[in-house]
Amino acid sequence: MTRTRCDRTPAWAQLEAAYQADGKDFDLRDAFAADPQRFAQFSQAAPLVFADLSKNRIDAATQELLFQLARESGLLAHRDAMFAGEVINTTEQREVWHTLLRPPADATTASAHEAQALAQVHGTLDAMLAFAEAVRADGAIADIVNIGIGGSDLGPQMAVLALDAFATTGKRMHFVSNVDGHELAATLAKLKASSTLFLVASKTFTTIETMTNAQSAKRWFTTQGGVDIARHFAALTTNVAAANDFGITTTFGFWDWVGGRYSLWSAIGLPLAIAIGADGFRAFLAGAHAMDQHFRSAPLEANLPVRLGLLDVWYRNFHGFTSRSIAPYHSALRRLPAYLQQLEMESNGKRVDASGAELPFGTSPVPWGESGTNGQHAYFQMLHQGTDVVPVEFVAVKKARHTLGAHHPLLLANVLAQAQALMVGKADAGGHKHFPGNRPSTFLLLDDLTPASLGALIALQEHRVFVSGALWGINSFDQWGVELGKVLAKDIAPRLDSGDTTGLDGSTAGLLGMLRA
Numbered sequence: 001m002t003r004t005r006c007d008r009t010p011a012w013a014q015l016e017a018a019y020q021a022d023g024k025d026f027d028l029r030d031a032f033a034a035d036p037q038r039f040a041q042f043s044q045a046a047p048l049v050f051a052d053l054s055k056n057r058i059d060a061a062t063q064e065l066l067f068q069l070a071r072e073s074g075l076l077a078h079r080d081a082m083f084a085g086e087v088i089n090t091t092e093q094r095e096v097w098h099t100l101l102r103p104p105a106d107a108t109t110a111s112a113h114e115a116q117a118l119a120q121v122h123g124t125l126d127a128m129l130a131f132a133e134a135v136r137a138d139g140a141i142a143d144i145v146n147i148g149i150g151g152s153d154l155g156p157q158m159a160v161l162a163l164d165a166f167a168t169t170g171k172r173m174h175f176v177s178n179v180d181g182h183e184l185a186a187t188l189a190k191l192k193a194s195s196t197l198f199l200v201a202s203k204t205f206t207t208i209e210t211m212t213n214a215q216s217a218k219r220w221f222t223t224q225g226g227v228d229i230a231r232h233f234a235a236l237t238t239n240v241a242a243a244n245d246f247g248i249t250t251t252f253g254f255w256d257w258v259g260g261r262y263s264l265w266s267a268i269g270l271p272l273a274i275a276i277g278a279d280g281f282r283a284f285l286a287g288a289h290a291m292d293q294h295f296r297s298a299p300l301e302a303n304l305p306v307r308l309g310l311l312d313v314w315y316r317n318f319h320g321f322t323s324r325s326i327a328p329y330h331s332a333l334r335r336l337p338a339y340l341q342q343l344e345m346e347s348n349g350k351r352v353d354a355s356g357a358e359l360p361f362g363t364s365p366v367p368w369g370e371s372g373t374n375g376q377h378a379y380f381q382m383l384h385q386g387t388d389v390v391p392v393e394f395v396a397v398k399k400a401r402h403t404l405g406a407h408h409p410l411l412l413a414n415v416l417a418q419a420q421a422l423m424v425g426k427a428d429a430g431g432h433k434h435f436p437g438n439r440p441s442t443f444l445l446l447d448d449l450t451p452a453s454l455g456a457l458i459a460l461q462e463h464r465v466f467v468s469g470a471l472w473g474i475n476s477f478d479q480w481g482v483e484l485g486k487v488l489a490k491d492i493a494p495r496l497d498s499g500d501t502t503g504l505d506g507s508t509a510g511l512l513g514m515l516r517a
């Protein structure tokens with residue numbers, strides 16, 4: 001498992017030279033004028049996702065250098081190490097094996113260890129899907145409340161919304177994540193204890209927000225006359241013992257080799273399984289698995305996660321672009337940007353490499369955005385005419401699942417028009433009405449938004465984040481950066497009662513005083 005940090009490869013210096021020579025002045029309009037084959041050359045079909053990369057500031061020579069960078073960095077060996085279940089999360093001494101949650105039960109395995117792990121995966125999956133079907137059939141349960149945060153919230157919430165068209169139960173799904181009691185209180189106000197199922201989702205079963213919300217939900221349940229915790233509470237966790245101590249006996253486990261932000265495919269996906277049913281959930285896994293196979297086996301030159309990840313490195317480290325706007329032109333994908341923020345920023349928001357050495361280059365960009373066309377009437381002004389270049393990643397879906405005739409063509413016309421406008425611009429001497437153009441975008445196209453295509457889209461995003469993280473030489477699978485705030489909050493909480501400001505900085509002490517007054 002040898003990786004060479006990207007800046008220590010010969011290709012890195014060559015890319016720097018290429019950027020200085022003509023990369024920085026690259027003009028998309030000239031590139032299209034010069035090459036009628038550009039769309040074909042810079043598009044890539046992958047399972048259930050088609051990508052048009054042609055509106056990016058890249059030419060064949062740069063792309064070849066980026067492939068060389070990938071080879072020289074040892075990307076392929078690192079990828080294979082992940083799929084083989086090696087301990088690539090070195091700071092936590094863990095395997096990184098979320099991909100093993102997705103193959104069918106009879107998939108070929110490469111080792112006895114893998115075969116055993118896959119058997120465990122399917123044992124739990126079968127039990128969880130049987131439970132999901134039982135809940136779906138249970139007429140007495142009307143509301144499902146998922147209590148979890150971070151990866152135990154963003155994935156299931158995003159996916160349940162995205163696949164709303166496939167939700168056939170008529171049950172209401174609620175997601176409570178914030179420790180802010182307003183959220184839980186507002187949800188509880190709509191519920192009846194006798195018809196509610198709480199899913200307490202926490203990999204560690206120690207996260208303070210989730211534990212606080214779960215305690216309050218349990219208290220509310222008994223105060224409301226609720227009986228039978230085993231029927232009305234289930235825990236989704238790697239820490240089954242802690243869930244039992246909490247008083248929850250209905251549990252679905254997973255393993256420490258599933259990172260929180262990669263856990264949607266595990267028991268954490270139970271809300272989705274309840275919403276779309278066992279077959280739908282299996283299709284979701286199959287779509288992701290198809291993308292895994294593509295990432296594992298397609299040559300670099302025809303490998304979509306690789307091409308996207310390399311473009312991310314080119315933009316972040318050579319062009320210096322610090323963010324990427326995610327523009328899903330499908331309202332059901334409106335939580336996708338939030339989901340991708342955790343995926344990319346918690347994975348690649350690192351300032352040291354795997355050996356602990358400080359990095360001399362930038363890492364995670366900031367993914368952000370809203371669904372289209374809403375974003376157009378909010379921040380697209382800046383994307384078209386602002387001083388910073390922000391690459392945009394459009395996601396469009398060919399087929400509509402509604403019958404309101406005029407809407408979908410209009411939606412698709414808008415997504416095409418935005419990508420076009422960003423690139424072609426519009427000359428106007430007046431200044432204010434001048435659009436500089438040459439603003440890059442990627443266009444991801446799904447035929448239909450289904451469990452399988454959503455699975456493929458999310459796995460694609462996981463792997464593109466893997467690619468840039470691998471080249472940067474970082475550990476994309478730990479998240480030490482969230483720990484300090486947790487420790488300090490524990491220290492501050494009792495001070496809000498006692499008023500003790502000993503050892504606090506002046507600002508924290510001042511604010512604490514105001515909050516107590």
Ligand code: F6P
Nearest residue numbers: 150151152202203204207260482
């Ligand atoms: O604090 C960050 C984090 O650890 C995320 O990585 C994780 O998804 C989230 O908290 C929730 O953790 P858990 O599922 O253990 O409650």
